[in-house]
Amino acid sequence: MPESAAYTGFTKTDIMSKMETAMRKGYGLYAGMGLALSAALIPLSTATAQEASVPKLIKIVVPFSAGGSNDLFARALAQKLGVKLGTNVIVDNRPGAGGSIGTEAVARADADGATLLLTSTSFATNAAVQAKLPFDPIKSFAPVAVVAKGAMVLVVGNGTPYKSPSELIKAAKDTKNTLNYGSAGPGSIGQLSTELLNSAASTTSLHVPYKGVSNAVTDMIGGNIDFMITTFASVGGQLKSGQIRPIAVTSSQRSKFLPNVPAIAEVVPGYQVDVWWAMFAPAKTAQPLVAQLNAAVREVSAQPEMVALFAQEGAEPTGLTPDQTTAYVGEEVNKWKKLARERNISVN
Incomplete structure (x- = not known):
């Protein structure tokens, strides 16, 4: 059945024939046929509009x-x-x-x-x-x-004793310790993610801002900062070479890219940060x-x-x-x- 028949009961040929007959008889385009014609053309005009909606x-x-x-x-x-x-x-x-x-x-x-x-x-x-x-x-x-x-990944320097997020959180809660963390700068996702952890876990750690993640990673390898939360890509090389240690991911569940590394949420329920x-x-x-x-x-x-x-x-x-x-x-x-x-x- 032609597409227009679903709307009017007429094919386009039927409609054009009736229009020609009406015009020969001098009736003009009466309302009923006008509505039928409009309805018949709706699918065509809609399709045309949709096809034209994507810019060149x-x-x-x-x-x-x-x-x-x-x-x-x-x-x-x-x-x-x-x-x-x-x-x-x-x-x-x-x-x-x-x-x-x-x-x-x-x-x-x-x-x-x-x-x-x-x-x-x-x-x-x-x-x-x-x-x-x-x-x-x-x-x-x-x-x-x-x-x-x-997910992002929580990493520590190899010189630190922390092997899990629970060990890091326990140390951060100990008033005898002053843990510091690095980020790519004030207001960066690294700082916000860590402050979200401080808030959720009731911990305290000192922010050390850097001009870029790479500088922070270098200082963490050198033992100048204790930990940081950053993207997988920014520390991929150091993770493969074993220069730093991943101890948690920030997603609500473990990441398929680091399946043996726990999620922070396993220790701090509800914690979740995704980069997107x-x-x-x-x-x-x-x-x-x-x-x-x-x-x-x-x-x-x-x-x-x-x-x-x-x-x-x-x-x-x-x-x-x-x-x-x-x-x-x-x-x-x-x-x-x-x-x-x-x-x-x-x-x-």
Whole structure:
């Protein structure tokens, strides 16, 4: 049966024939036939609108320099999304201000799907520690998809005696000790994750900020700091060489990438930190287009090449829908804002 018959009971040939008859008789296009014609064309116009919804050129803005995980993920996604959507997809690196410059550019872009943002957990942590951002992390964007997420890892120097998270927490609670931890700097996910642990476990440790994770790792190997929470990728080489020791992961359960290492949640129930990468469109982007982009991202993210790329960061594709992505990002923003207030963490 022709598609229009499901809506009107007539085929397009029937309708055109009746229109011609009516016009010959001088009746004009009477209301009943007008409605029938409109209904018959609805499926066609809807399909046309859907086909035209994807722009001829999509630009994925990465608010960081080339070479990092955001950039690598964006470039791999761009190639695959271009094939999947039948369009051209390019990557535009706009680093600066901790990611705020590129993020603001997307917030101010037209809501036509031609400009997207690929960013990471810093989207939420920046909102928590920076009082004045040139955009609203919730109101300025239409979340498209959480592309991937994964655990972080709690590591210690080999010169420390700690072999498990419970031993570290016990030492941190002992007033005779002054444990210190490193991070990539004030307001970083490393600092926030550790302060979340201090809050949840009622422990105290001294923050030693560095200009980058690599400097902190070097000092931990040298025995100048006791521990740190960081990403898998940032310490992968040192873990393989045995220069540092992993004693816990931050996910709610053990990670498939370090299956013999316990989760902090096994000692501190409810503790969980995931690093994630997500795609956003400007606010007011049409929901059908958001849904179409989400479906494409989910499909290509599940391809073996993408899974292998995510694994380099200790992450996996999520498969979250637009609504689930919106809820997840909102929870992350609120979680880190609450912690920043409680622990008085700010970079302004």
